[in-house]
Amino acid sequence: MRRSSFLIGGAAVSGLATLSARSRALAQETITEPFANGARPLGSFPQKRPLIVLTSRPPQLETPFRLFNEGVFTPNDAFFVRWHLAGIPTKVDGRAFRIKVHGLVDNELALSIDDLRRGFEPVEIPAVCQCSGNSRGFFNPRVPGGQWANGAMGNARWRGARLGDVLKRAGVKAGAVQVRFNGLEMPVLPTTPDFIKALDMDLATSPDVIVAYEMNGGNLPLLNGFPVRLVVPGYFATYWVKMLDDIEVIAAADQNFWMKTAYRIPAVGDGCIQPGQTTPTTPITKMRVRSFITSLADGDKISGGRRRVQGIAFDGGSGIARVDFSSDGGATWTQAALGADYGKYSFRQWSVALDAQAGRSYHLACRATAHDGAVQPATACWTPGGYLRNIIESLSVSAG
Numbered sequence: 001m002r003r004s005s006f007l008i009g010g011a012a013v014s015g016l017a018t019l020s021a022r023s024r025a026l027a028q029e030t031i032t033e034p035f036a037n038g039a040r041p042l043g044s045f046p047q048k049r050p051l052i053v054l055t056s057r058p059p060q061l062e063t064p065f066r067l068f069n070e071g072v073f074t075p076n077d078a079f080f081v082r083w084h085l086a087g088i089p090t091k092v093d094g095r096a097f098r099i100k101v102h103g104l105v106d107n108e109l110a111l112s113i114d115d116l117r118r119g120f121e122p123v124e125i126p127a128v129c130q131c132s133g134n135s136r137g138f139f140n141p142r143v144p145g146g147q148w149a150n151g152a153m154g155n156a157r158w159r160g161a162r163l164g165d166v167l168k169r170a171g172v173k174a175g176a177v178q179v180r181f182n183g184l185e186m187p188v189l190p191t192t193p194d195f196i197k198a199l200d201m202d203l204a205t206s207p208d209v210i211v212a213y214e215m216n217g218g219n220l221p222l223l224n225g226f227p228v229r230l231v232v233p234g235y236f237a238t239y240w241v242k243m244l245d246d247i248e249v250i251a252a253a254d255q256n257f258w259m260k261t262a263y264r265i266p267a268v269g270d271g272c273i274q275p276g277q278t279t280p281t282t283p284i285t286k287m288r289v290r291s292f293i294t295s296l297a298d299g300d301k302i303s304g305g306r307r308r309v310q311g312i313a314f315d316g317g318s319g320i321a322r323v324d325f326s327s328d329g330g331a332t333w334t335q336a337a338l339g340a341d342y343g344k345y346s347f348r349q350w351s352v353a354l355d356a357q358a359g360r361s362y363h364l365a366c367r368a369t370a371h372d373g374a375v376q377p378a379t380a381c382w383t384p385g386g387y388l389r390n391i392i393e394s395l396s397v398s399a400g
C-alpha cells in the first residue's frame, strides 16, 4: 500500500511549518503582474516548483502563466494552491485516513483510501480547476480578495470514485436536500468559520462528481488536498474540497459562512453588475467560457515571418466549439484550429498561423465559443467578489 501511505518527509514538514521565512529566503526571483501592486516573489513550497506567492500562511500560490503553454495538463508540481485557513496538517497518513459519510443515511461509512480505490468503479476525468477569484487583480475598480492574475487555474486528469456511488453505498434517506463537505484543516482562531461547502443532491449524485485520489496519474500533492479531494467538473474550485474527510447528507440548504455569505454572485441578469450596485446574491456555480494566448506575452518582440500562435480555452462543461483569433485588435477574426479533445471539462488547446511583418505591431486577441452558445464578451464583467471575469483577452507584440 505504498501509494496510500504517502507522507511528507521531515524536511518538507518543517518547511511547511516555517513557510513565510522559507519563501522569503528563497525569493530570488520576482514577477510583476500587469496591475498596480502586482510585484510578487516566487517561492518554494513542499512538492512544488517555484510558484508566485500571494500569501504564505495560508498558502496561496499562483502558476506562472507561461507554464500553460507547455502542455494541455498542468503538472502537479506547478498546480496553483489556495487555502483559506492556516491550520493545514503538515503531514497526512494516507493509511490511517478515513472519510466519514454520515447524516441522513442508512449506513454510516468510514472509508479508507483503499476502500475507495478497490470498492468502487474508478473513473478518470480531465477537468479544469479554476479559483472563483482567478484574474481578480484585473478588476477595475479593484475589489478585495486575493489579487490573482490569470494563473489561479489548472487542468488535470482526476481519478477517483463517483460521489454518487459512495452515497448509494451509504443509502441516502428520504428528505435529503444537500451534501456537505469538510476537509482536515482547521481555522487558527475559534471564531473563524471552518471551511465547509455543500452541493444540491442532484449535482452531488451526478456521474461526473468524484472523490479523487489521483491527479495526473500520481498522488495529489499535500497542498492540493492529499489524500483525496472532491472534484466537481465545470464548477468553480471553491466546491473542490481538499483533504476531504467528512461527507454529510443534510435535510436543508447549508447555512454556513462559506455558502451563505462568501462565494456569492449577484442574482441578476448574467451576474455582472455596475460597481456600487447592490443586489440579492446566489452561490457561484459553473465557470464561464474563457480563452488565453499562451505562446506569447504582452510586449513580446517577435521575429518577422510566419509563426504559430497557440493557446487554451475552456468553459463550465459544455465544451469548446470554436476559438477565433484576431491580429488587428478585433477588427477581423479567423478561426483557430482546435487541438486534441480531452473532454468537455478540459483545457482545449488551439493554434493559428500569424504572418508577422518586421517593423509592425500586432494587437492579438482570442475569443472562444462554447457548445452551449456562450461567447466571451468584449467588456469586462464586474462583481463585488472579483468573480466571473471572462473578457476577450488581448495582448500586443511587435515584429522586428
Ligand SMILES: Nc1nc2c(c(=O)[nH]1)N[C@H]1C(S)=C(S)[C@@H](COP(=O)(O)O)O[C@H]1N2
Pocket: 079, 080, 081, 082, 083, 084, 085, 129, 130, 131, 132, 182, 183, 184, 185, 195, 223, 224, 225, 237, 238, 239, 240, 241, 242, 243, 244
Ligand atoms: N479543504 C479545503 N478545500 C478547498 C479550499 C480550502 O480552503 N480548504 N479552498 C477551495 C478553493 S476556493 C480553491 S480555489 C481550491 C484550490 O485548489 P488547489 O489548491 O488544489 O489549486 O480548493 C478549494 N478546496
Ligand SMILES: [Mo]
Pocket: 082, 130, 131, 132, 133, 237, 238
Ligand atoms: Mo478559490
